[in-house]
Amino acid sequence: MxxxxxxxxxxxxxxxxxxxxxxxxxxxxxxxxxxxxxxxxxxxxxxxxxxxxxxxxxxxxxxxxxxxxxxxxxxxxxxxxxxxxxxxxxxxxxxxxxxxxxxxxxxxxxxxxxxxxxxxxxxxxxxxxxxxxxxxxxxxxxxxxxxxxxxxxxxxxxxxxxxxxxxxxxxxxxxxxxxxxxxxxxxxxxxxxxxxxxxxxxxxxxxxxxxxxxxxxIHQIYDKETTLLEVIDDTMDRGGNLIIPSFAVGRTQTLLYYFYHLWKSGRLDGDIPIVLDSPLAINATRIFLKNSMDFDDEALTLFSKSGKIPHFPQVHICETAEESRALNSSEGSAIILSASGMADAGRILHHLKHNLWRPESTVLFVGYQAAGSLGRRLVDGIKRVRILGEEVAVKAQIQMLDGFSxxxxxxxxxxxxxxxxxxxxxxxxxxxxxxxxxxxxxxxxxxxxxxxxxxxxxxxxxxxxxxxxxxxxxHIPAVSIEMEMEEILRDFDADYRQIRRKVLQLVVRQPKTMEPVIKAMMKARNYLKKLFAPFNI
Incomplete structure (x- = not known):
């Protein structure tokens, strides 16, 4: 064979x-x-x-x-x-x-x-x-x-x-x-x-x-519910939205499970809206409930009696695009789960466009982010991204919780x-x-x-x-690391041009005070040295 x-x-x-x-x-x-x-x-x-x-x-x-x-x-x-x-x-x-x-x-x-x-x-x-x-x-x-x-x-x-x-x-x-x-x-x-x-x-x-x-x-072993609650409380205290790019199949249902436990135990404020904004995730959740024969014993105890998500008052479902768009003009803070999990397509792009520039908001990743994906670039610390044809500054808190994978x-x-x-x-x-x-x-x-x-x-x-x-x-040409590096370098080049422009603006405004600029450039050089340190370059 x-x-x-x-x-x-x-x-x-x-x-x-x-x-x-x-x-x-x-x-x-x-x-x-x-x-x-x-x-x-x-x-x-x-x-x-x-x-x-x-x-x-x-x-x-x-x-x-x-x-x-x-x-x-x-x-x-x-x-x-x-x-x-x-x-x-x-x-x-x-x-x-x-x-x-x-x-x-x-x-x-x-x-x-x-x-x-x-x-x-x-x-x-x-x-x-x-x-x-x-x-x-x-x-x-x-x-x-x-x-x-x-x-x-x-x-x-x-x-x-x-x-x-x-x-x-x-x-x-x-x-x-x-x-x-x-x-x-x-x-x-x-x-x-x-x-x-x-x-x-x-x-x-x-x-x-x-x-x-x-x-x-190695996935970190920790109390996922408590850590998730800390991210929620911190974001709500700042008055921002918690945006969670979530895979429609699997991750969304797991998060809903954790949210339910937190609410049922009285730890999650029942007034915080939890918005499921992904038609695919909504349909996938319904399919999960139809296939409870594949659940473990704990989930069977929770779901099998009614075959429905238990009563959970703050969960809101966005079925239409109009309902999704309305989220970005509504007042107050919310938890928004939307696909895709790597932030490369779907409604999540609109939520990122409207929240990445807000220091009070948080974008929380809870799964693997492939090289080259928008999610990976955000996790790696990029400061500006282009979303739906518009350049957006990244000022929101970007967090990654390992172990939810x-x-x-x-x-x-x-x-x-x-x-x-x-x-x-x-x-x-x-x-x-x-x-x-x-x-x-x-x-x-x-x-x-x-x-x-x-x-x-x-x-x-x-x-x-x-x-x-x-x-x-x-005899097929390999998908080489050079391809991925091209994507990374494009992002690096965009950041470099932004930094260069801002430095020149500073120098023009204060031509006689170059010392802070030089110190900052030395610090940037040290960052690059750390980046390449593992390669003995």
Whole structure:
């Protein structure tokens, strides 16, 4: 058999792997690339295989970086079924149409700009009709049941504990008289998190493909409810809004869960409005409540009696764009949860535009921010950003709370891998992470587990026979760090020009008092030295 790595290879997004066994081809995930422009452009490249030759897709979960290119796959000729859990089917049913609307909106905006400069029209990646056609290919499968896809391929979906419906895939491939077990982690969740069950323990595997989003980091262990309450109280005392860019699926529901506990215990002021301003998150929350069979015991106790969110008086839902716009002209302070989680699209952009310049407001990130995303730039301390065509000064408090992530950290990934013992993997492939995280995780696996590790590039292929494997290197140009650095340097250049202009204005006003300017420049030089210190430059 052959396994080809077509996405999430030396990047965090675009999850996609092509498995060839005998005359059959199956995709594991078919996700969209997200982040810097150069990486997003990969979505428009033709598939490196014939979509009509693919017998089926095995989908780990409903996040767009795992399912977002399925409409394109269907449009280009895919005829098979997309096998996934029931909850994932339900979530994909809202995620893909929403993604199609974003593709259409983005294309229309680019074409308005392009017409003025004489550029060729841009086509949307796919249409709403493509998304609706893709939904016809979904086939729901239960957790822990063996599904026979062909005479030589069986699959079991195990709970990954990442978001509702997320799955670890156990694939059993029979070739001749040899059977090989492949395990795809999908995105692993953290143990002991609200609502969801812990990631399933896998008894053994010949080969494992594992994510590494937090492969170099350990989530802080702290009282999340108390810390969240402190951020709320501090922002409300300053008279600002608390803006939370929140992933519509998973993170929003977890935050609502924490808010409910804080209010129920009398710690959260019942007069503070909590506004859910994301049609996708609203629909996703309703789907969560329809799939309570996948909840952990604590969440079942809380939700199952009525199948509805418990009575929670200060939660307000913005269904329409008009209601969303009205939030930015209303008086008083509020907590506003809005998508997207990396602040790259959606209604959150309007809330950031109206609040980033306000020192009294807070922008709180509670999840992973990919390199090149607006969220990542804000967390990294950028002072001016361009949002919806307007330059905005960043004066609001920017905070990041670790530990709310739906991804397992390095220790939790290692704990999960260490339970795979009968047999132990012959090789582990590390995907879905940035370079530093992948290298750190590779080092730990080799040292602590003694297992051979490979970090594939996009287009790399591995030939597998039983427990033996050989790597066929890719001829596809890698998505290099230079692409991400271009995005960073553009932001740096914009900041530099702003600083230079302000320094010149100071010098013009006070030409004889250069000493404070020189001191400030020396301080800036020290900042740069600290930036490059880890590289011994």
């Amino acid at each position: 052959r396994l080809e790595f077509l996405g999430a290879a030396h990047t965090v997004t675009g999850s996609c792997y092509l498995l060839e066994t005998g005359d059959e081809r199956y995709l594991i995930d078919c996700g969209m690339f997200q982040g810097p422009k150069r990486i997003r452009e990969l979505n428009h490249e033709p598939f490196s295989f014939g979509p009509s030759d693919v017998a089926g897709v095995l989908l780990t979960h409903a996040h767009i970086d795992h399912c977002g290119l399925i409409p394109k796959l269907v449009h280009d000729g895919f005829k098979g079924m997309v096998y996934t859990t029931k909850a994932t089917c339900d979530l994909v049913g809202i995620m893909l149409p929403d993604s199609a609307h974003i593709q259409k909106s983005d294309a229309e905006m680019l074409n308005r700009k392009g017409r003025r400069s004489g550029e060729e029209p841009v086509q949307a990646l796919y249409t709403i009709n493509d998304a609706m056609d893709a939904l016809k290919h979904l086939s729901a499968v239960p957790y822990n049941a063996e599904i026979k896809l062909s005479d030589n391929l069986r699959v079991i979906f195990r709970d990954a504990g990442h978001i509702l419906g997320s799955a670890i895939l156990e694939l059993y491939v029979t070739e001749g008289n040899k059977q090989t077990k492949l395990v795809f982690s999908g995105d692993l969740g953290q143990p002991d998190q609200p609502i969801l069950k812990d990631p399933s323990v896998i008894s053994g595997a010949d080969f494992v493909v594992v994510e590494s989003t937090y492969g170099d980091r 739906a991804h397992a950290d390095a220790n939790q990934i290692m704990d999960w891998l260490s339970t795979i013992r009968a047999p132990r993997p012959a090789k582990i492939f590390i995907v879905h992470g940035e370079g530093q995280a992948q290298e750190a995780l590779k080092g730990r696996i080799q040292k602590e587990l003694g297992t051979e590790v490979y970090i594939p590039f996009r287009g790399d292929m591995v030939r597998i026979t039983g427990r033996a494997s050989s790597i066929i290197p890719s």
